[in-house]
Amino acid sequence: MKDAAILKSGVTLAAIAAICTALVAFTFQLTEERIEANEQAWLERSLQPALSGLFYDGSVTESKIIVPPPHELPGSDAAIIYRVYAQGAPVAALFVVSARDGYSGPIRILVGVDTKGTVTGVHVLEHRETPGLGDRVESTKSDWVAQFDGRSLVDPEPGGWAIKGDGGQFDQLTGASVTPRAIIKAIRNTLLYYDAHRVEIFAEVTAESNEEEEAP
Amino acid sequence: MTSSGFIDRLKTGLWYENPGLVQLLGLCPVLAVTSSFVNGLGLGIATLVVLVASNGLVSTTRRWIRAEIRIPIYVLIIASLVTCIELIFKAWFPALDRSLGIFIPLIVTNCAIVARAEVFAARNPVGASLVDGFVMGSGFAILLMAVGAFRELLGQGSLFARMDMLLGGEPMRGLVFTDGGWLLAILPPGAFFSLALAIAAKNALDRRRHEKLKRAMPRRA
Numbered sequence: 001m002k003d004a005a006i007l008k009s010g011v012t013l014a015a016i017a018a019i020c021t022a023l024v025a026f027t028f029q030l031t032e033e034r035i036e037a038n039e040q041a042w043l044e045r046s047l048q049p050a051l052s053g054l055f056y057d058g059s060v061t062e063s064k065i066i067v068p069p070p071h072e073l074p075g076s077d078a079a080i081i082y083r084v085y086a087q088g089a090p091v092a093a094l095f096v097v098s099a100r101d102g103y104s105g106p107i108r109i110l111v112g113v114d115t116k117g118t119v120t121g122v123h124v125l126e127h128r129e130t131p132g133l134g135d136r137v138e139s140t141k142s143d144w145v146a147q148f149d150g151r152s153l154v155d156p157e158p159g160g161w162a163i164k165g166d167g168g169q170f171d172q173l174t175g176a177s178v179t180p181r182a183i184i185k186a187i188r189n190t191l192l193y194y195d196a197h198r199v200e201i202f203a204e205v206t207a208e209s210n211e212e213e214e215a216p
Numbered sequence: 217m218t219s220s221g222f223i224d225r226l227k228t229g230l231w232y233e234n235p236g237l238v239q240l241l242g243l244c245p246v247l248a249v250t251s252s253f254v255n256g257l258g259l260g261i262a263t264l265v266v267l268v269a270s271n272g273l274v275s276t277t278r279r280w281i282r283a284e285i286r287i288p289i290y291v292l293i294i295a296s297l298v299t300c301i302e303l304i305f306k307a308w309f310p311a312l313d314r315s316l317g318i319f320i321p322l323i324v325t326n327c328a329i330v331a332r333a334e335v336f337a338a339r340n341p342v343g344a345s346l347v348d349g350f351v352m353g354s355g356f357a358i359l360l361m362a363v364g365a366f367r368e369l370l371g372q373g374s375l376f377a378r379m380d381m382l383l384g385g386e387p388m389r390g391l392v393f394t395d396g397g398w399l400l401a402i403l404p405p406g407a408f409f410s411l412a413l414a415i416a417a418k419n420a421l422d423r424r425r426h427e428k429l430k431r432a433m434p435r436r437a
């Protein structure tokens with residue numbers, strides 16, 4: 001190819017790249033606000049199952065603490081804690097943790113715990129369990145996760161925190177025992193963590209105010 | 217283009233040269249997202265829009281593009297369009313975006329789109345290329361919907377569940393025929409079986425018609 005031809009190709013490529021970039025930039029501008037609002041709304045909605053029956057103020061997502069690994073909560077990735085307040089007093093803490101030993105990879109779950117250490121709700125956020133078997137832990141597919149509402153470390157006693165097949169008190173899912181075992185263990189470990197750290201959880205400053213302090 | 221010409225093109229895209237059924241292009245999305253009707257419809261529409269727009273752009277710019285650099289330019293155009301579609305999905309259909317996940321950005325790698333750019337849009341005027349994008353995209357989308365509906369019906373015993381992801385509003389359960397279904401259909405092997413059945417059905421129909429024609433006109437055959 002001659003120099004002129006190479007130059008022409010280069011200019012064409014650059015021009016088309018510029019036009020395409022402009023197109024993407026314009027679409028981004030157009031959609032940015034809506035996308036942010038959607039993500040916020042999705043987050044708030046995904047926390048709802050653990051907030052039912054609670055009275056609380058304003059936006060829960062502002063009181064977020066990110067607990068980087070290693071931590072004593074279930075999972076080897078960062079855990080997230082949302083504090084829920086009503087008129088300045090703590091009401092509950094919502095934990096987003098990972099049950100590490102799912103059938104196919106970690107299961108991300110949301111566990112709400114009120115100030116008395118009682119489970120307010122459990123919701124499976126992300127998983128890769130087998131469709132039709134393990135995926136019945138999703139609240140849209142069966143009400144299996146509802147059985148944890150109102151449970152605590154003393155209800156049932158430690159030995160009862162297992163599926164019935166293992167001598168515990170919780171229902172199992174036909175054809176899937178690994179998934180329920182993993183989730184039950186994660187919920188119980190979350191409750192244990194809450195029991196040991198409840199003062200610190202509510203005393204800790206939020207991630208956002210942390211950033212402000214660090215700013216010059 | 218005359219209306220009979222358009223109908224011929226439509227028949228070609230939907231049946232005789234259906235990108236999924238006959239050309240077997242873009243099988244990755246066909247197999248991966250068709251676990252329900254709404255997923256198939258969502259990805260079908262996204263692919264259709266990208267295909268029409270990319271055919272339009274490739275055809276408009278075809279005179280300025282040297283043959284040596286055409287492939288990078290197709291990739292640029294397609295990748296930008298897909299990014300725009302992804303942003304639009306995230307903004308207006310967030311639930312569907314979550315459900316389709318990685319398969320929206322992966323439209324970039326759908327070879328049906330590059331194939332139409334190379335085979336058709338690069339050598340035909342803008343109008344014809346837009347029509348080609350529309351008929352081929354529709355053929356692909358209809359296949360996605362058909363396989364999605366078939367697998368959802370067999371695997372979950374329902375049809376048109378979760379249409380709210382496209383239409384908005386409260387979660388919809390769609391038409392529910394039975395509770396639970398034949399698990400295999402929504403697992404990955406179900407995708408292969410369903411596509412194989414669709415291709416077999418098409419071939420059987422084609423053969424039957426061919427034989428009928430032969431019998432009707434024995435002398436010419």
